[in-house]
Amino acid sequence: MTRYILRRLIAMPFLVLGIVTLAFLLTSVTKGDPLTAIVSDRQMNNPEIVAAAKAKWGLDRSLPERYVIYVGNLLTGDMGTSFITRRPVAQDVLYRLPATMELVMAAMVVGATIGISLGVLAAYFRNTVIDHAARVFALFGSSIPVFWLGLALLYVFSVQWGVLPGPGRLDARATPPPLVTGFMTIDTLLAGNLRLFLDAVWHLILPAFVLGWAVAGTISRLVRANMLEILSREFILTARAKGAGEFRVVIRHALRNTMVPTLTVIGYSFAYLLTGAVLTETIFSWPGMGSYAVDAARGLDFPAIIGVTIVGGVVFLVTNLLTDIAYVVANPRVRLG
Amino acid sequence: MSAHPPLFEVRDLRVAFGRNGFYSEAVRGVSLQVDHGEVLGIVGESGSGKSVGMLAALGLQPEGARVTGSVKFKGRELVGLPRRELRALRGARIAMIFQDPLSSLNPVMTVGAQIAEAVRLHNPDLSKRAALDRAKDLLALVTIPQPDRRLQQYPHEFSGGMRQRVMIAMAVANDPDLLIADEPTTALDVTVQAQIMEVLADLQARLKLGLILITHDLGVLAGHADRVAVVYAGQVVEQAGVDDLFARPGHPYTRGLIASIPDMTVEKDRLFSIDGTPPALGRLPEGCPFNPRCVVAQDICRRETPPVRHLPDHSAACHFAFSAPESAA
Ligand SMILES: Nc1ncnc2c1ncn2[C@@H]1O[C@H](COP(=O)(O)OP(=O)(O)OP(=O)(O)O)[C@@H](O)[C@H]1O
Numbered sequence: 001m002t003r004y005i006l007r008r009l010i011a012m013p014f015l016v017l018g019i020v021t022l023a024f025l026l027t028s029v030t031k032g033d034p035l036t037a038i039v040s041d042r043q044m045n046n047p048e049i050v051a052a053a054k055a056k057w058g059l060d061r062s063l064p065e066r067y068v069i070y071v072g073n074l075l076t077g078d079m080g081t082s083f084i085t086r087r088p089v090a091q092d093v094l095y096r097l098p099a100t101m102e103l104v105m106a107a108m109v110v111g112a113t114i115g116i117s118l119g120v121l122a123a124y125f126r127n128t129v130i131d132h133a134a135r136v137f138a139l140f141g142s143s144i145p146v147f148w149l150g151l152a153l154l155y156v157f158s159v160q161w162g163v164l165p166g167p168g169r170l171d172a173r174a175t176p177p178p179l180v181t182g183f184m185t186i187d188t189l190l191a192g193n194l195r196l197f198l199d200a201v202w203h204l205i206l207p208a209f210v211l212g213w214a215v216a217g218t219i220s221r222l223v224r225a226n227m228l229e230i231l232s233r234e235f236i237l238t239a240r241a242k243g244a245g246e247f248r249v250v251i252r253h254a255l256r257n258t259m260v261p262t263l264t265v266i267g268y269s270f271a272y273l274l275t276g277a278v279l280t281e282t283i284f285s286w287p288g289m290g291s292y293a294v295d296a297a298r299g300l301d302f303p304a305i306i307g308v309t310i311v312g313g314v315v316f317l318v319t320n321l322l323t324d325i326a327y328v329v330a331n332p333r334v335r336l337g
Numbered sequence: 338m339s340a341h342p343p344l345f346e347v348r349d350l351r352v353a354f355g356r357n358g359f360y361s362e363a364v365r366g367v368s369l370q371v372d373h374g375e376v377l378g379i380v381g382e383s384g385s386g387k388s389v390g391m392l393a394a395l396g397l398q399p400e401g402a403r404v405t406g407s408v409k410f411k412g413r414e415l416v417g418l419p420r421r422e423l424r425a426l427r428g429a430r431i432a433m434i435f436q437d438p439l440s441s442l443n444p445v446m447t448v449g450a451q452i453a454e455a456v457r458l459h460n461p462d463l464s465k466r467a468a469l470d471r472a473k474d475l476l477a478l479v480t481i482p483q484p485d486r487r488l489q490q491y492p493h494e495f496s497g498g499m500r501q502r503v504m505i506a507m508a509v510a511n512d513p514d515l516l517i518a519d520e521p522t523t524a525l526d527v528t529v530q531a532q533i534m535e536v537l538a539d540l541q542a543r544l545k546l547g548l549i550l551i552t553h554d555l556g557v558l559a560g561h562a563d564r565v566a567v568v569y570a571g572q573v574v575e576q577a578g579v580d581d582l583f584a585r586p587g588h589p590y591t592r593g594l595i596a597s598i599p600d601m602t603v604e605k606d607r608l609f610s611i612d613g614t615p616p617a618l619g620r621l622p623e624g625c626p627f628n629p630r631c632v633v634a635q636d637i638c639r640r641e642t643p644p645v646r647h648l649p650d651h652s653a654a655c656h657f658a659f660s661a662p663e664s665a666a
């Protein structure tokens with residue numbers, strides 16, 4: 001098993017380099033002229049200003065040169081400077097990545113909890129009202145566009161009923177805690193401010209639910225199918241013949257046997273959540289990578305676009321690696337084989 | 338009549354499966370009895386309702402099955418017993434093992450954890466440590482070498498025979514009164530089959546188990562059963578002491594089964610087998626259910642359901658039981 005993980009780890013740098021190259025090339029072939037983002041329309045007529053801008057951002061060099069410069073800088077942790085925010089991209093990303101990760105992880109917990117519970121219930125009560133209701137609920141979540149769902153839920157729960165807060169990570173009047181991890185729930189706790197922590201959790205509920213509901217359907221369908229298969233296996237009969245109760249049979253014997261594929265689908269749903277986060281963050285004014293990416297794309301902010309793509313790709317690679325490792329660890333056959 | 342009720346008494350057990358509101362019986366009025374320490378063999382072809390019947394007796398019938406009749410364990414009625422009370426009996430007083438020892442064990446739990454679970458389900462106050470110690474003793478009881486090491490292994494690390502030993506160890510974990518072994522050796526290699534039968538027979542004698550031994554192979558029962566029930570199409574067609582059954586089989590189906598026992602000592606060109614196949618669920622022929630395959634069938638067999646004919650401690654459901662018809666070859 002260690003050899004397998006080692007092999008995967010060794011492959012990582014090459015995969016990352018691949019992502020960097022791809023991101024760089026894709027951004028370079030787009031038609032938009034990044035100059036329009038840096039130089040105002042009036043100054044466009046001033047060749048001196050244009051030339052200075054080109055020199056500063058390296059836009060006057062050839063593509064291979066820019067690539068070498070970029071990779072060299074990247075190795076020192078420098079992703080260039082954002083055309084829009086005029087701050088180092090690495091700094092922007094460092095600030096925004098935790099916000100996205102907090103949202104995506106919360107959504108994953110929500111999606112996995114709903115998905116697994118629904119899948120188990122639907123399988124155990126197959127072809128009953130419970131099964132059908134679970135299917136409709138899951139279908140709803142995965143077929144309604146995230147932006148529509150987000151706006152609708154915001155309207156109902158925040159505007160109409162006022163039971164959940166509006167957009168943002170904290171109440172607008174609250175003073176944010178000192179930045180430590182960038183995870184609002186953790187930073188508020190580190191600051192020892194329980195009220196602020198609850199406020200952060202409160203703000204997390206709606207966006208996490210909107211995003212999590214979308215993957216709950218996929219997870220519940222997979223769990224249901226696997227549970228049906230496992231529940232028909234003979235060792236389930238053995239468990240019942242031993243005198244085990246239904247709850248133990250379902251959770252300890254059946255569900256545990258579906259954990260490997262379930263973990264896998266949860267891990268791979270991460271990619272979907274990252275994509276979904278873009279829209280969710282826009283709707284909920286969530287200062288994460290998603291809204292940053294949208295701004296960068298709108299403003300043809302090339303350094304920011306490449307930076308976001310690379311970080312997103314690396315996050316994706318790492319979660320897939322973790323998923324694969326979890327798969328190996330959770331499966332005694334693979335672990336020992 | 339003895340003062341004690343029999344250990345296990347099945348009366349007119351029926352199990353029916355419904356489709357579109359129409360029910361077909363897979364078990365059609367089975368009556369059996371097992372006394373303390375007695376070995377009852379149940380023999381019959383695939384699909385005759387052996388498994389479904391025994392599972393239903395313990396309330397483990399497949400979903401949607403309708404169970405009627407009476408199943409008494411030490412005089413206590415099990416059919417319709419609340420689930421909690423049935424659960425307290427299962428694995429404690431009545432244990433069951435199945436045909437395929439690989440699929441019968443949970444692949445993601447260690448063997449030790451599975452045996453310890455069986456122990457603790459019925460002794461909730463016992464510590465995990467103590468339950469594992471008991472599991473180790475049980476592995477030793479079914480002669481698995483190095484029980485300490487084996488406890489921590491998963492089912493796929495065991496051979497077929499070893500897995501069935503684990504199943505047996507798990508079944509006797511709480512010192513049951515009755516063990517139902519549903520084709521315990523069918524899935525195993527011939528050489529291993531004999532070893533498993535030996536383990537079972539040894540435990541049966543030592544623990545004074547009532548044992549129901551389900552099998553396709555009447556030959557297995559010759560050395561191991563006290564009494565035998567022959568099942569055909571969901572009914573017991575013959576029941577007798579094992580020696581009596583072999584000496585004086587009353588039903589043509591039983592005679593066919595005896596003739597098809599593989600004989601290790603004599604080289605036969607071809608093994609005898611009964612022609613045809615048993616009726617499909619819900620497609621019983623008119624008259625005797627066995628008549629399309631019976632070599633001595635007469636006109637009456639195709640019209641009238643045969644009565645059960647009796648000798649002392651011996652019964653057979655055939656028009657001509659214990660008195661072959663004139664025209665029989
Ligand atoms: N869940 C179910 N739904 C409908 N019919 C079933 C179901 N389970 C079993 N049956 C039917 O019940 C009949 C008896 O099956 P059973 O498994 O008891 O046979 P068996 O004697 O144990 O055979 P084998 O020797 O192959 O184990 C079969 O005809 C089968 O089709």
Ligand code: SF4
Pocket residue numbers: 588589590625626627628629631632633634635638643654655656657658
């Ligand atoms: S009743 Fe007739 S058909 Fe049935 S077993 Fe006896 S002889 Fe054969």
Ligand SMILES: [Mg+2]
Pocket residue numbers: 387388389519520
């Ligand atoms: Mg069977």
